[in-house]
Amino acid sequence: MTDSMPPQRRSGLILGIESSCDETAASVVRAGETALSNVVASQVALHAEHGGVVPELASREHLRNIVPVVEAAMAQAGVSFADLDAVAVTEGPGLAGALLVGILYAKSLAFGLDRPLIGVNHLEGHIHAVLMEARQRGEAAMEPPLLALVVSGGHTHLYLVEPGWRYRNVGRTVDDAAGEAYDKVAKLLGLGYPGGPWMDALAVHGDPRAVPFQFHAIKPREGEQGLRFDFSFSGIKSAALRYVRDHGMQPGVEARQAALAANPAIKASEVVSLCDPQTLGLIASFQSAVVGVLLRQTFAAAEVFGVRGVLVSGGVSANRELRQRFTAEAARRGLPVAFPSVALSTDNAAMIAAAAWPKLQAGEFAPEEMTAAPQLRLG
Numbered sequence: 001m002t003d004s005m006p007p008q009r010r011s012g013l014i015l016g017i018e019s020s021c022d023e024t025a026a027s028v029v030r031a032g033e034t035a036l037s038n039v040v041a042s043q044v045a046l047h048a049e050h051g052g053v054v055p056e057l058a059s060r061e062h063l064r065n066i067v068p069v070v071e072a073a074m075a076q077a078g079v080s081f082a083d084l085d086a087v088a089v090t091e092g093p094g095l096a097g098a099l100l101v102g103i104l105y106a107k108s109l110a111f112g113l114d115r116p117l118i119g120v121n122h123l124e125g126h127i128h129a130v131l132m133e134a135r136q137r138g139e140a141a142m143e144p145p146l147l148a149l150v151v152s153g154g155h156t157h158l159y160l161v162e163p164g165w166r167y168r169n170v171g172r173t174v175d176d177a178a179g180e181a182y183d184k185v186a187k188l189l190g191l192g193y194p195g196g197p198w199m200d201a202l203a204v205h206g207d208p209r210a211v212p213f214q215f216h217a218i219k220p221r222e223g224e225q226g227l228r229f230d231f232s233f234s235g236i237k238s239a240a241l242r243y244v245r246d247h248g249m250q251p252g253v254e255a256r257q258a259a260l261a262a263n264p265a266i267k268a269s270e271v272v273s274l275c276d277p278q279t280l281g282l283i284a285s286f287q288s289a290v291v292g293v294l295l296r297q298t299f300a301a302a303e304v305f306g307v308r309g310v311l312v313s314g315g316v317s318a319n320r321e322l323r324q325r326f327t328a329e330a331a332r333r334g335l336p337v338a339f340p341s342v343a344l345s346t347d348n349a350a351m352i353a354a355a356a357w358p359k360l361q362a363g364e365f366a367p368e369e370m371t372a373a374p375q376l377r378l379g
Contacts, residue, residue: 013079014086014360015109016353017070019102020094020122021154022046022053024065026073027349028084032128032357033135035350037076038343041065048193048264052183059097066105073349081113088356091119091366092376093154099372107370118356119366122347123157123378124167126150126313129344129351142309142336147302151294152314152346153179153194156231158298159379160305165358167379170301171229174218178290179316181233185240185286189249189279190256191271192264199283200319201268202275208288210281213239220300229301236289243282252279291322299329309336318345 012031019025022043028036043061047053074081089106092099103119110117127148134142146161147170156178158171176184179196186195191202218230244250256274260266275283294316302310312326317339330337344350359365 011079011083011085012357013077013084014088014118014353014356015070015073015081015084016120016349016351016356017066017087017089017102017106018122018125018347018349018352019062019066019098020090020092021098021347022058022061023347024062024069024102025347025349026070027353028073028077028079029132029350029353029357032354033132035132035136035353036079037073038348038350039069039073039076040348041069044194051187051193053095055095055097058095059101062098062101066101070105070109081109084113084115086110086116086118086356086360087113088118088120088352088359090122090125090352091370092373093122094372094374096372096374099374103370103372116360116365117370118359118364119370120352120355120359121376121378122352123150123155123159125351125355126152126340127159127161127311128355129340129348130311130313130338132350132354133340133344134338139338142311142338145305145307146309146311147298147305147307148311148313149294149298149317150314151178151312151316153177153183153196153316155314156233156294157378158229158301160301160307161311168225169377169379170225170227170305171231171297173231173233175232175234176237178231178233178294179314181237181290182316184237188241188244188253189283190253190260192260194315196316196319198268198271199287200321202272202280203284203287203321205272205275206277206280206282206284208284210278211243211285213285213289218297220304227301227304229297231293231297233290233293236286240282240286247278249279249282252276287319287321291319291325294322295325295329298326299333302333302335307335309338312337312339313345315346318342
């Protein structure tokens, strides 16, 4: 790949490509702050019938979608490939086969255009999605040190964002990710996939004090790089399973499963009628407990590290209760907090192109041997 960029190529345009899981996405972003396009081909409907992402199916769909998605993103942005300064792609973490589709396409494109290729950590992309939109809104820039909570179906991480956009992991889940716990409990209750939006929509109809969840909370502990604030969600998942079993809720679960199977397009507002107060109370209590754990660990870490602000990103950041409680706690502490728009909370390519901008400026380009890194860590 090209090591330097001729002076005449200063458009600031980066094509971002994302294929780490079940979304094929492409976006053109200018100078890390203006998204000219953002195209996403979702596979949610395909994987919903399996109750989760099937890696082989995901890879096949990425192969089918990658070319038309990139072409659509370029057309939507109104630019040509010759206008690009660089091509950026998700290097990891994610599903190996899915990542390879995006990486091989991006490598070929960058080589053919004689443009730099930039590898981006998917998790760093989620962080830059928040920063990009804050710049678009003209808000005062949030500068390091910052604390970033990346919370989704596959990840629950806390990062200390240090000057120079360097990252130190100061917390992670030791078992299930928060979004994964949502999916599993939603499935347990006969709800659809992904479970987070279903649970969030139904929680407002229940009593969050109905089920007094008691599960193991991890206390801050000393790690190799200092104090850590880890998470655990397997306990609350198991508690929900025991509650359903001990309270004879299976008939209601089966009724909801049958209703969703008969009408896959059914809305959460219609499913409310299939949920008795006990079920709605369980959902509300589960959500209250999960958000409580995320909030407690995040703001405890923010206080210890003396950060200037908190960023929350990833699919679970779209959760209504999470946004409300984090906003209220941040205001109480006089600490800025920022979330991505709902459109950029889930996997997308605008965040990949935005995260690539400081790397382009610093000349941090991918080596020719770059390949998929399913277990890639950030910090």
